[in-house]
Amino acid sequence: MTLALQPAFTLTVDLAEPREVGRTLAGHRRVIPILGGTVTGPALTGEVLPGGADWNLVRPDGAIHVWARYELRTTEGFVVSVTNEGLGEPGKPIPTRPVFEVPTAGPAWLSVGFFLGELRLGDHPGQVRIAVSQVIPG
Template sequence: MLSAQPIFTIEAELEAIMSLGRTPVGERRIIGIGGGTVRGQKFNGRVLPGGADWQVIRADGAADIQARYTIESDGGARVLVDSVGLRHGPPEVIEKLARGDNVDPALYYFRTVMRFETGDPSTDWLNRIIAVACGQRLARAVRLDVYEVE
């Protein structure tokens, strides 16, 4: 069961896509994470620059997502985020996303499973949960509504 409301929402600013080209498993891409915000009932803070989203665009058009980045609470606690997921949809919707168009997130599937790691006692509770995020791709950012698996 998921929490009724998101425990927080992450809005991460994205850098330009760096494509490594087609490999035997699909098109490899790296998208740097330049910063952002974290807001919610259980956590407020910011996304620190320096993380990245490593993607493989599969033959069926789906994007396998693996992101690692750091968030910092308003109180200074740093938390490593490890996120693995999947984004797919009709080709015309994915083309609009690639152009940077604003697309209703109900028109495509974008979900990730999130784990957290921190040494700060104020955010220690994150070490002991698994979360699921419902995502939305924006022109130069991603928005993730993060729900705790209870």
């Protein structure tokens, strides 16, 4: 079996100043609040709702572990919960695996698909972009 990536949408996320937790046994922890943003793409459009955050960790080996929890609102009005986790090297795009929790009448394809993201810095300070693609059996 071969697998392919099909672009689904891009999240442009605006972030607040990090809250520094500081050095922990796991590494340097900071919490980065999410202020909002946009969802654009061929398969989904809407907005990133304010109120989530990324519980970001820089491990002792220098790797960056992202673990974010937040919500989207589609243009149809459905609120979708997102958990997005990834691990990468500083200064490089970070691969992530977003998982979606969808209301009963919402876009069910999000809750049964397998997705990969690529997190990069955005066009402005305090902004990131996550290009989300669905994994499609070929």
